Amino acid sequence: MANYTIGVDMGGTNLRVAAVEEQGHLLEKITLGTQVSLGRDRVIHDMCDSIQQLAQKYTSSSKLLGIGIGVPGIIDMETGMMREAANLPGWANFPVRSEIEQRLHTHVILENDAKVATLGEKWLGAGRNVDDMAMLTLGTGVGGGMVLRGKIWYGMNGMAGEFGHWTVEPEGHPCGCGNRGCLEQYASASAVVRMAREAIASGATTVLTQAASAGQEFSARAIYNLAVQGDEEAQRIFRRVGRALGIVLASLVNGLNLPMYVIGGGAASAWEAFAPSIFEELRERSVVYAATAPTISLEGGHGASAQVEPSQSGRKTIITRALLGSDAGLFGAARLPMIVD
């Protein structure tokens, strides 16, 4: 008879809706393909349908505390509009929250998917023992979120956490946001595929070319598999991923001096291929990391020597993988109605 909430994680590929108890226990999860190509109305219809299905099933035995929804875009908290939704045609500048509320006849909390994933990792994952953390989510794009003094940091318009659009190469690859050289252009799954195509076009590799022309799905995962199998060009691509992440993490560490930074999202499963480059960049580029780095074995055995003496305070900077995998966003969305202040 515990209270429960309903969380929605709307990704570019899957739409997932779950009923979750206050203590973090999953009651039921519904997974649907996100019919992005069928248009915004269809996706919102499917979402509301699943929410109502779960609400009808569990409200007889438990109390529904609220509904939290994570969506891939920048949300204006005040208006509930999506300000940018690069991977969702027709969603930008649409009043998503009020549309959903009209259909459900109830209040919902709409939030950026990466902030929601950060909240999930804070609640039940890598960050459950820290009060302050930042997270980068590597997927089709690169999202971000922060928890400061135990609470999600929204910023004044709810737009904080856009680390995916931090510049890592001032004259780099153009980004959909209008900038050049954003982290997202080097560390997302789409960027991995683009860099592989660039390598093929430049004639740098035969293995990638064979893989791309073999008819199989040419994905970031396929390129990761080639890297694991020892293909040098595929390994070089993931070193570029790690370098871009390392540049941004070095700035985060220098700027915020948090105890924990978490890398999540689907493409984080290539951790082994890009993590060594992250730690190399961090040690070179962040004087604060050099002073607060854990012993090298905790980093996985990589990285140059520190430039300053390690801090005597004992508080270390931890860079780590997300623990909840693809469920971080779902649990984080379910958490939203539990922490309204």
Added chain:
Amino acid sequence: MANYTIGVDMGGTNLRVAAVEEQGHLLEKITLGTQVSLGRDRVIHDMCDSIQQLAQKYTSSSKLLGIGIGVPGIIDMETGMMREAANLPGWANFPVRSEIEQRLHTHVILENDAKVATLGEKWLGAGRNVDDMAMLTLGTGVGGGMVLRGKIWYGMNGMAGEFGHWTVEPEGHPCGCGNRGCLEQYASASAVVRMAREAIASGATTVLTQAASAGQEFSARAIYNLAVQGDEEAQRIFRRVGRALGIVLASLVNGLNLPMYVIGGGAASAWEAFAPSIFEELRERSVVYAATAPTISLEGGHGASAQVEPSQSGRKTIITRALLGSDAGLFGAARLPMIVD
């Protein structure tokens, strides 16, 4: 008979010590040249001497609440050691706080000079009406500080705010911190002089060469004066300053979504020469800025058009000059003992 504190702002050039009342009224200010070349002990001696002088004078009529000291280096809050002090030979890894406390026989609060300047601007300057702000201080180096939810953001070791060591050019000019292409290498007074020398060496300018060989002090201020007089190469140098600041500010805006970012420090007096480039970069590089920018007239008439519709929420992102000038650090240091929690 108001309570008062003593604040110390220790810069590379001047050592300033002031007695300040709780309401922000200055009782007395002592300015000494910082005898850095005479060694650490001499500077600490001069500092303690001035503190004692003021304490003796005002303690008969008012209550001394505490002593706050801003120093140019990274401070380990727990130990009171300076972790890095690029412009102060002999200060790194020295227990500055306990040395001062032994001489004064009382507790002092030691803090990074840029964080202290941020606190000053929050208390009595540009940020007095906001709860959240970040500040960049442009001097010999580039420092930074943040106020979040009304309080200085220290980070877990007190090392937060090192925006001067954010990478803006991954393969750029080497920095004393061990990184390459730090903001400090493009936006500090030292960087302005270096870029001018580079321009002279490349034969790009005759006006700069004449100025440099005229026997007068070849300073960032002299180069700024040339820019104001219309020298194209000097103007180009300040556009590089603005570009580097714009890249970092774009990331700050995308990451934190604060209402205010303040540019202070001595080199901020060249605002007119570098600010237009800041706003150009911001509009191109920050999707959050584009959505929250004030009308262009408030920026000073520069910048390309926004890429997304301005936010309807009415909350705007303000980028502005510091108001307290070189006194920001002094008032901020005096503020430190008033806000101990």
